[in-house]
Amino acid sequence: MAGSAIVVDQLTKRFGSVTALDRVGFAVPAGTVFGLLGPNGAGKTTAIRILTTLLRPDGGSATVLGLDVVRDAAAVRHQIGLAGQYAAVDEHLTGRENLRLIGRLAQLRRAEFRARTDQLLTRFGLAEAASRPVRTYSGGMRRRLDVAAALVARPPVLFLDEPTTGLDLLSRNELWAVIRELVADGTTVVLTTQYLEEADRLTDRVAVIDRGRVIADDTAAALKASLGSTVVEFDMADEQAAARAAVALAGRRGPRPERESSHVRLTSNDSSAVLIDSLHTLEVSQLRPVAVQVRPPSLDDVFLLLTGHHAEDAQAGADGPERRGAA
Amino acid sequence: MTAVPLPLQRPARRLFGPVRDVLAVAGRNLNVIRRTPRLLVFSTIQPLVFLVLFRYVFAGVAEKTLPPGIPYVDYLMPGIFVQVTVFGAMNTAIGLAADLQTGLLERFRSLPMSRVAVLAGRTLADLARNVFVVALMTGVGFAVGFRIHNGAGPFLGGLVLVLMFGLAMSWVYAVVGLAVGDPETAQAAGFPILAPLVFASSAFIPVTTMPGWLQAFAAHQPVSYSASAVRALVLGGPAATYIWDSLAWYAAIIIVFAPLGAWLYRRAA
Numbered sequence: 001m002a003g004s005a006i007v008v009d010q011l012t013k014r015f016g017s018v019t020a021l022d023r024v025g026f027a028v029p030a031g032t033v034f035g036l037l038g039p040n041g042a043g044k045t046t047a048i049r050i051l052t053t054l055l056r057p058d059g060g061s062a063t064v065l066g067l068d069v070v071r072d073a074a075a076v077r078h079q080i081g082l083a084g085q086y087a088a089v090d091e092h093l094t095g096r097e098n099l100r101l102i103g104r105l106a107q108l109r110r111a112e113f114r115a116r117t118d119q120l121l122t123r124f125g126l127a128e129a130a131s132r133p134v135r136t137y138s139g140g141m142r143r144r145l146d147v148a149a150a151l152v153a154r155p156p157v158l159f160l161d162e163p164t165t166g167l168d169l170l171s172r173n174e175l176w177a178v179i180r181e182l183v184a185d186g187t188t189v190v191l192t193t194q195y196l197e198e199a200d201r202l203t204d205r206v207a208v209i210d211r212g213r214v215i216a217d218d219t220a221a222a223l224k225a226s227l228g229s230t231v232v233e234f235d236m237a238d239e240q241a242a243a244r245a246a247v248a249l250a251g252r253r254g255p256r257p258e259r260e261s262s263h264v265r266l267t268s269n270d271s272s273a274v275l276i277d278s279l280h281t282l283e284v285s286q287l288r289p290v291a292v293q294v295r296p297p298s299l300d301d302v303f304l305l306l307t308g309h310h311a312e313d314a315q316a317g318a319d320g321p322e323r324r325g326a327a
Numbered sequence: 328m329t330a331v332p333l334p335l336q337r338p339a340r341r342l343f344g345p346v347r348d349v350l351a352v353a354g355r356n357l358n359v360i361r362r363t364p365r366l367l368v369f370s371t372i373q374p375l376v377f378l379v380l381f382r383y384v385f386a387g388v389a390e391k392t393l394p395p396g397i398p399y400v401d402y403l404m405p406g407i408f409v410q411v412t413v414f415g416a417m418n419t420a421i422g423l424a425a426d427l428q429t430g431l432l433e434r435f436r437s438l439p440m441s442r443v444a445v446l447a448g449r450t451l452a453d454l455a456r457n458v459f460v461v462a463l464m465t466g467v468g469f470a471v472g473f474r475i476h477n478g479a480g481p482f483l484g485g486l487v488l489v490l491m492f493g494l495a496m497s498w499v500y501a502v503v504g505l506a507v508g509d510p511e512t513a514q515a516a517g518f519p520i521l522a523p524l525v526f527a528s529s530a531f532i533p534v535t536t537m538p539g540w541l542q543a544f545a546a547h548q549p550v551s552y553s554a555s556a557v558r559a560l561v562l563g564g565p566a567a568t569y570i571w572d573s574l575a576w577y578a579a580i581i582i583v584f585a586p587l588g589a590w591l592y593r594r595a596a
Binding site: 052053054074077078080082084085086087088089090091092093097101102104105106107133149 | 344347348351352355358359362363429430431433434435436437438439440444
């Protein structure tokens with residue numbers, strides 16, 4: 001394994017009475033993609049903001065390429081690129097002007113940032129729109145420009161906070177491709193996401209974050225494997241029907257059913273066999289599901305497995321245990 | 328867990344780096360002003376309306392309080408110059424608050440650039456904007472009868488003085504903008520600071536016409552000192568005391584508000 005590009009140890013951050021990060025620790029090997037996976041308000045953005053020197057931690061430490069994010073903050077800024085959760089670009093400037101401004105402020109030489117700007121505009125499909133003010137751009141175009149801005153200085157470490165939020169499928173695939181290219185060139189990438197699928201496609205390793213704590217640090221594939229590759233979910237007419245269905249399904253071989261209010265869920269690696277088999281079981285028991293879903297496991301399923309509760313948004317966390325997490 | 332040292336990106340240590348940063352940010356802000364001519368037009372219409380209204384509405388009453396031989400328009404214009412630069416400085420609050428809201432400030436803060444460049448570049452751009460507005464007001468002032476009594480040199484010196492005041496006030500508004508964090512609130516929060524300074528002053532009406540308790544404030548605040556200094560430069564008469572008092576005020580304002588602004592910038596959310 002190559003050296004660690006990022007080492008986070010016992011990192012703690014409090015906002016008033018809320019502990020946003022609670023002794024978080026992880027290490028990111030150089031030249032890999034690391035994912036921070038969790039629902040809204042779990043602490044992902046706080047971690048990114050500390051690593052990018054925007055926020056000072058209350059405890060613990062974090063280093064980027066061996067540089068302490070508090071003591072050596074100025075030096076850290078020479079090593080990083082950041083694309084935050086919202087497209088941080090100037091509406092009134094053109095796409096080209098935005099990138100050149102960032103290049104200039106990143107202390108690049110004129111010839112260098114000019115060439116780099118044109119290259120990135122082409123790479124992100126913005127060459128034609130380069131001379132138009134950003135205010136005329138679509139949401140996806142702004143997002144791409146924002147990510148391009150993070151790349152102007154060719155930073156060895158790149159932070160992307162929910163980079164694909166608001167992107168259409170095409171732009172998202174394009175961005176994934178860019179990230180893979182960067183990693184092939186040796187860049188270390190830290191990204192946050194709410195989607196297990198994205199983490200699985202893109203990251204070498206993920207830390208699952210729940211209310212400021214790391215509850216798992218593994219490969220996305222291993223997380224998925226521990227869940228089974230597919231979730232089969234039956235929506236029953238009411239809770240009694242669901243309870244009876246759970247009992248019936250528990251009586252047969254295969255994955256253990258999990259019931260939650262009027263839903264019964266089976267997770268497995270062989271969805272078609274489970275589907276045929278369990279539908280047969282339900283038919284025999286004269287339990288007819290209202291709806292059947294077959295889907296890949298979501299962040300919510302990971303949370304259920306790891307914590308026994310749903311992936312809750314922080315806002316709903318205190319009073320919404322019944323709420324079905326958006327995943 | 329120890330980090331294995333990796334080859335770091337070696338930044339070129341550049342001469343005048345911070346100056347370049349300030350100019351880059353100022354250039355960007357001027358570009359934005361240029362791209363939004365509507366904003367510039369409407370924000371210059373307001374002081375023009377003030378000038379023309381005050382010139383004709385107050386002239387009859389105000390001239391009774393002035394020494395004979397001084398037309399009200401010549402008394403008024405120095406006050407108008409101070410007023411427009413102080414109003415113009417409010418753009419600093421609005422612009423910074425907008426950058427804070429869009430996340431652009433956060434991006435700047437993650438870049439290896441000077442920590443004061445964003446504020447200094449903003450105040451510099453607003454200074455340039457004020458130069459434009461003051462030039463425009465000078466032209467309109469002459470058109471409505473304003474005449475300088477003391478030669479072009481002192482007059483231009485007076486304009487430089489009010490522009491310096493505008494620059495100092497920009498730092499006050501930088502603090503306001505960063506503290507409130509959204510442009511609408513910045514505008515609303517800016518006005519209560521600005522209105523008493525501009526109107527409870529000698530900018531439009533001699534302080535001696537005001538009640539005693541108000542005179543105490545009105546006579547000793549920077550708008551009055553600045554207006555009196557420019558007035559002395561335009562109309563003739565001893566100006567040195569007013570100029571030094573004004574400069575002392577500007578220095579004091581910057582000494583207090585520039586570090587406060589820089590501190591807010593470093594911890595901006």
